[in-house]
Amino acid sequence: MSISFEIDERAAVIARRTAQFVRDVAIPEEQACDGNIHAGPEPLRRRLQDAARAAEVFAPHVGAEWGGLGLDMCGQAVVFEEAGYSLLGPLALNCAAPDEGNMHLLEVVATDEQKEQFLRPLAAGEARSCFAMTEPAPGAGSDPRALATTATRIDGGWRIDGRKWFISGADGAGFAICMARTSGAAGDAGGATMFLVRADNPGMKIVRNIDTLDQGLFGGHSEVVFENCEVADSAVLGEVDKGFAYAQVRLGPARMTHCMRWLGVARRAQDIALERAADRSAFGRPLAELGMVQQLLADSEIDIETSRAVLWRACWELDQGRSAAQHTSIAKTYVSEAVNRVVDRAVQVCGALGISGDAPLSRLYREVRPFRIYDGPSETHRWAIAKRAVRVARERRAER
Structure with missing residues (x-):
């Protein structure tokens, strides 16, 4: 097994650009807002991401097909570290949680149609997203098998019912990737399915934004309720029961x-x-x-x-x-x-x-x-x- 600590030259160049961008743009913006972006000021996000595009450091983790720079994990490591030097750096580069993880998931699992509908605007910074898995006790948390939210078959699709909490970035997100149980019972190792749920679905509601110790996650952390939330079969991300x-x-x-x-x-x-x-x-x-x-x-x-x-x-x-x-x-x-x-x-x-x-x-x-x-x-x-x-x-x- 051979592991090299040599940094790919292209990644190194992007990392240097990122370091300069963070010092010139991200840190002054962070100082201006004291790093508190839970309220999700959209003009700030747009301004930062426009500046990152101009600096040629935007979306380092996303494939070129979707407008990104296509770095592998080792390349991301050096660039993301430079971005993280400011609390606003990852937001500017569009590689902040939870969007960054959702982009990766969609690239790997989504259908071509789902990629066009959800991945492309997300990668371009035209939309935000959230990942809805964590639930209030006794539901899913550090043990995801405790998943209690259910998705029940209906004509032409599914009905999702359940309560999620501490869903990062939910406030203002364009869609959620919701984990729900489609078979088995809470505690079972299988039986979960992922669903793509648009934020304008009347069955998905943000109950409250949770007051937390941290303040640097764009959109904060929310409690979200899915009640009679109906989605089509095309909303299933991947295969049923493989969540x-x-x-x-x-x-x-x-x-x-x-x-x-x-x-x-x-x-x-x-x-x-x-x-x-x-x-x-x-x-x-x-x-x-x-x-x-x-x-x-x-x-x-x-x-x-x-x-x-x-x-x-x-x-x-x-x-x-x-x-x-x-x-x-x-x-x-x-x-x-x-x-x-x-x-x-x-x-x-x-x-x-x-x-x-x-x-x-x-x-x-x-x-x-x-x-x-x-x-x-x-x-x-x-x-x-x-x-x-x-x-x-x-x-x-x-x-x-």
């Missing part, structure tokens, strides 16, 4: 793109800490010469470099067409926790400045904490990692 399998098509890469974007946040926090340590003096010496501060800075450098290494390994496996389930779980767990550590250390190095509004660290701190929950909490991934490792150990023992 859980299709979810893995989306979730593995989406976990890695989360890691890419948040790694950019960690780098920004570390840069702020390094600048502060070099400029600020205490006890007659620059902070950067104090051993305890040096340890904080060094540990953050280690966390950033290690995060990038495990992320690139998982991306390489995905590019090879492997399932990469173990390495994506390892990367998601490690990077989400490492990013939190880096931002926390930066706040500590900066002291009172770190928790004030005079530096961006307080808003970065708000944003990164939920990452340890999104796309599977660390505890769920650890359970899965251990389960796979034990299975491999048993298989090896049986072969002796």
Whole structure:
């Protein structure tokens, strides 16, 4: 097995353009709105995405057929990290969650007609989307098999009934990819189906926008009700009862793109800490010469470099067409926790400045904490990692 850490030259060029774009355009816009875009100011999104197109960095993850730059996962890793240096960078490049993951899912699973209707406007930034799987307890959450929303056969289509919550980007989205149970019962490993539901369907309603710790997800997080929501057979995404399998098509890469974007946040926090340590003096010496501060800075450098290494390994496996389930779980767990550590250390190095509004660290701190929950909490991934490792150990023992 050969893994190269050489960056593809085309991806490197796009990454350099992205870094410049983020500093010139995204960061000033982020400062102007304090990173709070839950309300979804559409003029801001349009302005950012128009600027990204002009800078030739728009939609780096989408195939050229759909107007994107067509980077593979390893290429995305270096570009998304640069985009994530600002909380508004991914939105500008149209590679923010949940749209980015939905684009990938549609490219892989959708029919040609569905791609024209849903993928093309999404990739062009003409529409937004959401992925409606998570439900209030006792429904689907970290255990998707608890899925309680149902889809029942009717003449010419399906009727969807259920309640979803924490649906990111739902407010203002043009359509939802809704996961509903078409067979079996809550707790069963199969029986889920994905449906494409347009936001103007009278059976789909946003009940409320949830007040959350983070504020940097465009459109926020909503509670959504599907009640007598009728859709045609053409709304089925993929095959009936194969929804859980299709979810893995989306979730593995989406976990890695989360890691890419948040790694950019960690780098920004570390840069702020390094600048502060070099400029600020205490006890007659620059902070950067104090051993305890040096340890904080060094540990953050280690966390950033290690995060990038495990992320690139998982991306390489995905590019090879492997399932990469173990390495994506390892990367998601490690990077989400490492990013939190880096931002926390930066706040500590900066002291009172770190928790004030005079530096961006307080808003970065708000944003990164939920990452340890999104796309599977660390505890769920650890359970899965251990389960796979034990299975491999048993298989090896049986072969002796």
